[in-house]
Amino acid sequence: MTNKPIxxxxxxxxxxxxxxxxxxxxxxxxCGLGGSINATISGGVPPYTFLWSTGATTEDIQxxxxxxxxxxxxxxVGTQVSEQATVNxxxxxxxxxxxxxxxxxxxxxxxxxxxxxxxxQQSPFLPIMTPLDFSGFPDELFWGEYHLLVETSAxxxxxxxxxxxxxxxxxxxxNVHFGYPxxxxxxxxxxxxxxxxxxxxxxxxxxxGTEANDQILDLELKRSNGQLVTTINHGWTPEVHxxxxxxxxxxxLVQRIRFAGNGFNGSYIRSLCGDSISVSVPDLGPACGTLxxxxxxxxxxxxxxxxxxxxxxxxxxxxxxxxxxxxxxNNAGAYTINLPSGSYTMQxxxxxxAQHCPAPPAPVNVSGVQTLNIADTSLVPLDVQVMVASGxxxxxxxxxxxxxxxxxxxxASGITTTTMTFDPAVTFLSALxxxxxxxxxxxxxxxxxxxxxxxxxxxxxxxVPANIGLIGTVLNSxxxxxxxxxxxxxxNNSFGHAVxxxxxxxxxxxxxxxxxxxxxxxxxxxxxxxxxxxxxxxxTGTDTAFTVIITDTLPATLDPATIQWGASSHSCxxxxxxxxxxxxxxxxxxLPDSNxxxxxxxxxxxxxxxxxxxxxxxxxxENIANIYFDFNPPVITEPSVxxxxxxxxxxxxITNNLALAPNPTNDVLYVHLPEGADRAFRIxxxxxxxxxxxxxxxxxxxxxxxSALASGMYLLRTSSGTARFVKQ
Numbered sequence: 001m002t003n004k005p006i007x008x009x010x011x012x013x014x015x016x017x018x019x020x021x022x023x024x025x026x027x028x029x030x031c032g033l034g035g036s037i038n039a040t041i042s043g044g045v046p047p048y049t050f051l052w053s054t055g056a057t058t059e060d061i062q063x064x065x066x067x068x069x070x071x072x073x074x075x076x077v078g079t080q081v082s083e084q085a086t087v088n089x090x091x092x093x094x095x096x097x098x099x100x101x102x103x104x105x106x107x108x109x110x111x112x113x114x115x116x117x118x119x120x121q122q123s124p125f126l127p128i129m130t131p132l133d134f135s136g137f138p139d140e141l142f143w144g145e146y147h148l149l150v151e152t153s154a155x156x157x158x159x160x161x162x163x164x165x166x167x168x169x170x171x172x173x174x175n176v177h178f179g180y181p182x183x184x185x186x187x188x189x190x191x192x193x194x195x196x197x198x199x200x201x202x203x204x205x206x207x208x209g210t211e212a213n214d215q216i217l218d219l220e221l222k223r224s225n226g227q228l229v230t231t232i233n234h235g236w237t238p239e240v241h242x243x244x245x246x247x248x249x250x251x252x253l254v255q256r257i258r259f260a261g262n263g264f265n266g267s268y269i270r271s272l273c274g275d276s277i278s279v280s281v282p283d284l285g286p287a288c289g290t291l292x293x294x295x296x297x298x299x300x301x302x303x304x305x306x307x308x309x310x311x312x313x314x315x316x317x318x319x320x321x322x323x324x325x326x327x328x329x330n331n332a333g334a335y336t337i338n339l340p341s342g343s344y345t346m347q348x349x350x351x352x353x354a355q356h357c358p359a360p361p362a363p364v365n366v367s368g369v370q371t372l373n374i375a376d377t378s379l380v381p382l383d384v385q386v387m388v389a390s391g392x393x394x395x396x397x398x399x400x401x402x403x404x405x406x407x408x409x410x411x412a413s414g415i416t417t418t419t420m421t422f423d424p425a426v427t428f429l430s431a432l433x434x435x436x437x438x439x440x441x442x443x444x445x446x447x448x449x450x451x452x453x454x455x456x457x458x459x460x461x462x463x464v465p466a467n468i469g470l471i472g473t474v475l476n477s478x479x480x481x482x483x484x485x486x487x488x489x490x491x492n493n494s495f496g497h498a499v500x501x502x503x504x505x506x507x508x509x510x511x512x513x514x515x516x517x518x519x520x521x522x523x524x525x526x527x528x529x530x531x532x533x534x535x536x537x538x539x540t541g542t543d544t545a546f547t548v549i550i551t552d553t554l555p556a557t558l559d560p561a562t563i564q565w566g567a568s569s570h571s572c573x574x575x576x577x578x579x580x581x582x583x584x585x586x587x588x589x590x591l592p593d594s595n596x597x598x599x600x601x602x603x604x605x606x607x608x609x610x611x612x613x614x615x616x617x618x619x620x621x622e623n624i625a626n627i628y629f630d631f632n633p634p635v636i637t638e639p640s641v642x643x644x645x646x647x648x649x650x651x652x653x654i655t656n657n658l659a660l661a662p663n664p665t666n667d668v669l670y671v672h673l674p675e676g677a678d679r680a681f682r683i684x685x686x687x688x689x690x691x692x693x694x695x696x697x698x699x700x701x702x703x704x705x706x707s708a709l710a711s712g713m714y715l716l717r718t719s720s721g722t723a724r725f726v727k728q
Contacts, residue, residue: 020044022073024085031170035063035087037071044075053084063087093172095161156181182217184255184275185209186630188547190240190585191577194282195248196338201290201369202246202281203336206253207587209238209546218256223249238546238588240573244336248283252276284338289366291320292336295329295348297410297452298375303357305373311410311452313376317349317576319561320364326560328575337577339366348374349561352383352408352489380488383408384450386418386481387566388497389534389606392505393475396466398599399426399499402606403458403479404567407450414484418445418458423475426462433458450483459569461599470501476682476717478690496682496690498717507538507594507602510552510625510637515608515688516715518724523642525615527713527724529686531558531642532566534606535584535625537635538594545591549628550605554580557621559612566606574605582607591629608688611644619644658721664728665706673701677720684715 020043029035038060041048050057053070061069066089072082158177165171188207195202204221211217221229221243229251232241243251254276295313296305312333319326320339327337345361348354355362357375364372384407391400403420407413420443422428428438436446445458464470481493498517514523515530523531535552539545554560560580573585584605594601611621621642626634659672673679679702683691691714694705709727716723 018043020073020075020079020081022071022081022083024069024071024083026085026087028087029064029066029089030093031091031168032064032089033168033170035065035089037061037063037069037085037087039071039073039083041073044073044079044081045077047076049074093166093170096172096174097177181213182257183212184217185211185238185588186546187253187255187275187277188549188628188630189277189279190549190583191242191575192279192281193336193338194284195246196284196288196290197286197368198248198283199290199369200245200247201336201338202248203242203244204246204251204253204279204281205240205242206279207238207240207547207549207585208234209588209590220252220254220256222252222254224251240585240587242330246281248281250278250280252278287341288338289341290336290338290369291327291364291366291372292334292369293372293374295333295335295374295376297353298357298377301356301375301377303375305375313353313410314453315565315574316374316376317561317563318346318374319349320344320346321361323579324561325579326576328577341367346372348376349563350376350408352380353377353410354379378409378411380409382411382413382483382485382487383489383492384413384416384481384483384487385489385492386479386495387564387606387608388477388479388495389532389567389604390477390497390499391536391569391602391604393426393464393499393501394503394505395464395468395470395501397464398429399462399464399475400569400599400602400604401460401462401477401497402567402569402604403460404455404565404606405450405458405481406455406565407453410452412452412485413450413487415449416447416484417482418447419443419480419482420460420477421479422460422462422477425470425473425475426464429461429463431458431460457568457571464501468503471503473501474498474717475501478682480690491689494690494692496684496688506638507540508536508627508635508637510535510623510640512621512623512640512642514642516686516713516724517684517688517717518715518722521642523611523615523621523644525617525644525646527686527715530562530564530608530610530688531621532606532608532688533623533640534566534604535627535637536602536604537627537629538603539591539601539629540594541629541632542593542595544593544596545629546588547628547630548586548589548591548603550582550584551626551628551634552582552584552623554582554609555621555623557611557615557619558609558623560609562610564608566608568605569603572605574607615644617645658716658718658723660716660723660725664726666728667705667707669704669706669725670698670700671702671704671716671718673718674720677701678718680719682717684717686713 023040025038027034027036050059051072052061066087068084068086070082070084072080074080160176161173162176163171163173185208189204190207191205193203216233218231218233220231223229254274256274294305295316297311297313299310314329314331314333316329317326318335321344325337325339327335329335344364344366346364347360353376355374356377387404389402393399403418405418422441424441428443431443435443437444476498478494478496487493511534513520513532514528515532516527518524518527535550537548560576563576565574570586570589575583589603591603592600622639624639625637628634661670679697681702683693685691695702706727711727714725714727716725
C-alpha cells in the first residue's frame, strides 16, 4: 500500500516533465592541443546518466583525437536521447576577419592601425593561449582584448593579412582592414578668463566639432611644462567644454587617439597622431577676486541649496554694481566671474523668478575666491514666451523664419500650441519640426509640455515669388503661443514680425527694428520701448563651417540689464559677460557653403534690448557684430544705426491714404480705407506684441473697439498703409 503514492508521484512527474533534449558544442583541436565536447541537457526528469561512445560517463569530455563522438543521455524515469558531434583537427587557427573593428588613425605615407582582433572572444577558435606573438609587430593587452599595431603604406580601405602564434606555437592569421585617417575637428576658443593673484581661478572655454569618421578622441589640457591637467573624450557629438581651476600659464589643448591605450604602444601611437592649439590664461594680478556659485530654485525657502530636486536655473543674468559687470549661468546654473577687488551689490535680472536669498541688492565684498549661491523663488506660476526672427526676403529666393519658444519659469507648461499666420504673398514650403496642420496661411504645431526653463525652436521655410514688383513690400506675420496650464503673463504669448522684400543685401548684417516696427532708422522716444536686433550670417566660403561665433560689445546707449534672448536658426549658447559683451556660440553648426546649398547656408540669431534712459532726441544708437566662421578673421557687420526722435504729431493723420479718427481715442476708432482695399489689419503694441481687437466693416473701412486696450501708443498696419494712434 505504501508504494502506490510513490508510483503516482513518479507518474505525475514523468507526465508533467518536458521532452528530454541534449545539444553538443565541440571545441576543435589546434596544433595537437585542446579538443573537447560540452553537453547541454534540458527537459526530462533529473538526475541524468551519460554514456559516450568512448565509454566515458561524464557530462563533458576532453579529447586530443579528431573524430565523431556520440552521447546517450538517460533521465531518472528511463527516457533516453542521443546526439553526436565532430571534433576537427587544425594545424593553424582559422582566418579571423574583423572589418568593423579596425581604424586607421594617422594620415601620411604610413598608417598606424589599432585593430581589436578579439581573438580571446572567438568561438570555436579556442583554446588560444596568451600572450600572442604577432611576428615582429608590437602588441599589447588592453581591456581584455588584443589591439594590433601595424605600420604600413597600404591605402585606406585596403586589407593586409598579419600572422601570429599563441603561447603554444599554434599559428594563425588575422586580416587587418585599414580604415581612414582621423580628421581632427576644429577647435575654437570661445572664452578665456584670467586668474586673480596667480590663484587657480582662470578658465578656458572651447567649442569643438566631431571627427568625420566616427572616431572617439581624447582632448588633453597640458601646461607649458608638459604637465597633464586633465583629459576628456569627445568625437561623436559637437561639444563646448569649459576647463576651470587654472593658474596663469600657456596651455596646450591636444587632441589624441582615444583607444590607443596608455602603455608603450599606446604612447607610440599618441606621439605620432594629434592636433593642438595653445591658449594663454593671463594673470590679472592681486587687485581682483573671483566669485562663483549656483543659481537654484529654493522650493523649501531655507536658503540652502539642496540636491537636484531644487531646479538649477540656466541662463540666469547677474548684475554686479558699480560697473556694472555681468555674468551668465551655464546649463547647470553655475557661474564664475572675476572682479576688481572691492565692494559691490549683486542682483539677478529676471521677470518670472526673483532672487530672495541673499535679498537683492545683496552686498558682496570681492577678495580672493568666494562662493555665493543664489536662491530663487517664482513670481508667477507659469510664464512661457514666443519670439520670432527672419532672414532676408528676396524675389525668387527662400524666406526663413526662426520661432523661439521658452519657459521662463520652473513649472511645466502642459501641451503647447503654436500658431503662425503668415503673409499670403509667400508660399509655405516646410517646417522643422513638421506642423500638426496647415490651413490656408495658418500653420499650427501641437507639441509636448515645456519643462522648467526649457527652450525649443521651430524653423519655417517659405518661397518668395520671383516677382521684382514685390521689392519694397512688407511681409507681415504673427505667431501666437498657448499652453494647457494657465500662463500668468499672456502679454508675451504673441509676436508680430515684418520683413521688407529687398533686391540685394549684405549676407552678414545686423538689423534693428523698433518694437513698434514703425521704423528701421528712427527710435521714437514717445512710442518705442525695445529694439529688436537680428544678426544674419551666411557661409559664402568654399567649405562647410563647423563653428560660428558672434560677439557683440554693446554701446553705452544700450542697457545690458534689459536683454531678452530671441529666436535663433540653429542651436546656440548665449551669454552676457564683462560690462556688456554678448556672445552667441554655434558649435558644430555644419553650415554648408552657398555654392553647395544656398538655402541652408544661412543662419541668424536675435535679441531684444532697451536703450538707457533718459534718451535725448538726436542720440544715435549704433551697434555692430563680429561674426567668426571657424578660424577665419571676423566678418564685421555694417553699423546698425537708429536715431532717437520724438513723435511727429498725434492728431488725425493720413499715411498712404490711411486715416484714423478720433486720435487719441477712448473706445471706438474709425479707420478710413481706400475704395476696394483689403480690410485685414494688425495692431502692434509699443513692445512689439500683436494685439487682437474686435472689429466690424463699415462703408468707408473699419470700426475697431479699443476699449480693452491699456493706455499708450499703438501701431495699425493694413495693406494700404501704416499709422499710429493713442489710446487714452
